[in-house]
Amino acid sequence: MVQPGVQRSLPWVVPVLVLAGWQLASQSGWLSTRVLPEPWAVLKAFWSLTVSGEIWRHLATSSWRALVGFAIGGGLGLLLGLLTGSFRAAEMLLDTTLQMIRNIPALALIPLVILWFGIDESAKLFLVAFGVFFPLYLNTFHGIRSVDKGLIEMARSYGLSGWRLYTQVILPGSVASILVGVRFSLGLMWVLLIVAETISAQNGIGYMTMNAREFLQTDVVLVGILLYALLGKLADVAAKGLECWWLRWHPGYQPGLPR
Amino acid sequence: MSHSPIQLQAGSLALTPLRGATSPARLVTPRVSALKGGGGAAVQVDKLAKRYGEREVLRQVDLQIAPGEFIVIVGRSGCGKSTLLRLLAGLEAPDQGRIRLDGNAQSRPQTDTRLMFQDARLLPWKRVLDNVALGLQGADVKERAREALSQVGLADRAGDWPALLSGGQRQRVALARALVHTPRLLLLDEPLGALDALTRIEMHRLIERLWQRHGFTALLVTHDVSEAIALADRVVLIEAHRIALDERIALPRPRHRGPAFAAHEERILERVLQQPERLDAEAEASLGGATHPVRALRWAV
Numbered sequence: 009m010v011q012p013g014v015q016r017s018l019p020w021v022v023p024v025l026v027l028a029g030w031q032l033a034s035q036s037g038w039l040s041t042r043v044l045p046e047p048w049a050v051l052k053a054f055w056s057l058t059v060s061g062e063i064w065r066h067l068a069t070s071s072w073r074a075l076v077g078f079a080i081g082g083g084l085g086l087l088l089g090l091l092t093g094s095f096r097a098a099e100m101l102l103d104t105t106l107q108m109i110r111n112i113p114a115l116a117l118i119p120l121v122i123l124w125f126g127i128d129e130s131a132k133l134f135l136v137a138f139g140v141f142f143p144l145y146l147n148t149f150h151g152i153r154s155v156d157k158g159l160i161e162m163a164r165s166y167g168l169s170g171w172r173l174y175t176q177v178i179l180p181g182s183v184a185s186i187l188v189g190v191r192f193s194l195g196l197m198w199v200l201l202i203v204a205e206t207i208s209a210q211n212g213i214g215y216m217t218m219n220a221r222e223f224l225q226t227d228v229v230l231v232g233i234l235l236y237a238l239l240g241k242l243a244d245v246a247a248k249g250l251e252c253w254w255l256r257w258h259p260g261y262q263p264g265l266p267r
Numbered sequence: 268m269s270h271s272p273i274q275l276q277a278g279s280l281a282l283t284p285l286r287g288a289t290s291p292a293r294l295v296t297p298r299v300s301a302l303k304g305g306g307g308a309a310v311q312v313d314k315l316a317k318r319y320g321e322r323e324v325l326r327q328v329d330l331q332i333a334p335g336e337f338i339v340i341v342g343r344s345g346c347g348k349s350t351l352l353r354l355l356a357g358l359e360a361p362d363q364g365r366i367r368l369d370g371n372a373q374s375r376p377q378t379d380t381r382l383m384f385q386d387a388r389l390l391p392w393k394r395v396l397d398n399v400a401l402g403l404q405g406a407d408v409k410e411r412a413r414e415a416l417s418q419v420g421l422a423d424r425a426g427d428w429p430a431l432l433s434g435g436q437r438q439r440v441a442l443a444r445a446l447v448h449t450p451r452l453l454l455l456d457e458p459l460g461a462l463d464a465l466t467r468i469e470m471h472r473l474i475e476r477l478w479q480r481h482g483f484t485a486l487l488v489t490h491d492v493s494e495a496i497a498l499a500d501r502v503v504l505i506e507a508h509r510i511a512l513d514e515r516i517a518l519p520r521p522r523h524r525g526p527a528f529a530a531h532e533e534r535i536l537e538r539v540l541q542q543p544e545r546l547d548a549e550a551e552a553s554l555g556g557a558t559h560p561v562r563a564l565r566w567a568v
Contacts, residue, residue: 158384159390161358162384162388163390163401165356165357165358165381165382166381166401166402166444166448167378167402168401168402176393180390180392180393181392183392257391257392257393257394257428257429257430258391258430259430
């Protein structure tokens, strides 16, 4: 058996080795600073940005954009998914249209979005919302439709119907699938935000990196990139936390049980 | 006189509480129960017919069940026995004929009919106690659910998730969930089909005890003839979409395997397997005394 301490540190072995190799390569001059600054320089850039408070400003703006966009797009996706999943009439009416729109890559809309919204906040929010809408919509729809028919039949025969059937059987039965949609959406959320911020912005992490590129500040560019990685990981941890809480009844999510 | 070793073993196992089970004394609590039902319902089925598209499932089925009677329906798979149960539960509507409970035409949401399914169908996202309390309304929901749970010997698992229970425990929770509604007609659709032999014996005893205590009318569907004889007042055989045999089992309860048990089993089994030419000779031989070990084994598999 592996020791718990070893088990916990195991995922970090490869990142640490990469960092060490990178530092060595930079120090020995094998890797030019123009290509990639040494990790130490990145750390220093990070520190000076933190002290000046600049990084917090960008971080706050980007996080706000991401969350608001996610709330709008994800909320709509969830709502429409519940609607089309629950009512055949809504599916007939809306699903074909939504499937057509789904096949448009969000980034292909950028020229149109700039024409519609200019380059202010609403353009970025629209792009994020558009992108995160579909994973949530599809997974919610699928989740509702794939609730065990036997359980629904059982609940009906035990006198549940309408709202009680919905909240006690159908919704809990589709939570697992909805959460898969949430995780997909969270991943997409950052991708879309990065693109939106690099096109046109006066602040945000994307703006910070694009600005640094103009002045060949590769260390700041790397800080931005690493921030995105960190934020993405953070979003994923949050989604996992939700899964652990909402799916605590699920054998696959119970700690200490043989899988 | 010597018993076969297999028979002895089966008999002693049936008397010993199994691992994880509570003793019979705790299973049936003597105090006055809040789960007192209104006794059993009388069921009358007249000329019932059901078809799915072109396929005929039930044809001209007539069946009278007295209040509190325990009926076991046997038949090969696909003979329509489960469909009959689903019709009685109101899950499906008959194409012809009618079903009456206590003389009243059966109406759709049946509050005094409860169905136990082949799979327990517990909601995995509700804890055991909340599963039992499903569909209950009122102030004392939790107490009633807790009492039903203790009647099936699972009071200590009230806070667990269903995923942590064994197959037999799940069916006991499902049984508690049905009983908590104090049904007057309990329908059991092969609820023991997926359980191992020992758990089945235990479940037979539990179901029989709860049936005797609550006095509901019980209708069990099974493909296991010995299970039928262990539990039934009447065994009804459905064959080719209609009732082919309706036999009263007058053995004293709780039933133990003996010559008379084996004779019933043999006769019905022969009938199911459609070997009528051997029926009389075999039945007589069995009634004469010696049961042979192979038959004793059969009821456990």
